[in-house]
Amino acid sequence: MNVLDKVYEVLGDKGAKLGFMPDEPDKMTGIFEYQASPLVHSFSGSDIVQNVQVRCRGATDEIAYQAAKSAVMALDRYHDDEVSILQNSAILDIGRDSKMRQEYTVNFTIRRY
Numbered sequence: 001m002n003v004l005d006k007v008y009e010v011l012g013d014k015g016a017k018l019g020f021m022p023d024e025p026d027k028m029t030g031i032f033e034y035q036a037s038p039l040v041h042s043f044s045g046s047d048i049v050q051n052v053q054v055r056c057r058g059a060t061d062e063i064a065y066q067a068a069k070s071a072v073m074a075l076d077r078y079h080d081d082e083v084s085i086l087q088n089s090a091i092l093d094i095g096r097d098s099k100m101r102q103e104y105t106v107n108f109t110i111r112r113y
Contacts, residue, residue, distance in 0.1 A: 004019065007052050010074060013067075015027075029071065031052060050112065054107075055104070056105070064103060065104055076108070083113065
């Protein structure tokens with residue numbers, strides 16, 4: 001299982017992009033994997049822990065923020081027989097891109113079973 005594919009599936013945003021954000025359209029969600037956490041070992045086995053960032057862009061602050069909030073609502077505390085997902089940062093305002101579109105990010109920890 002590819003963690004980005006799994007997050008894309010759970011997020012349910014069919015316009016989201018994995019690993020990149022094209023310049024168009026103005027409203028865009030990108031899903032990025034970043035440095036993984038060390039394995040968590042126990043006597044019952046090892047859990048693979050991965051980190052994912054969801055970056056949301058919009059023509060206005062409200063559009064971008066609502067997209068980030070929707071990502072949190074879909075992903076935070078999600079669990080099934082493959083993964084559990086927890087939000088590990090606040091929704092962060094990272095400013096505007098070169099076309100003055102607002103961007104927000106939010107990070108998640110994903111534990112694979």
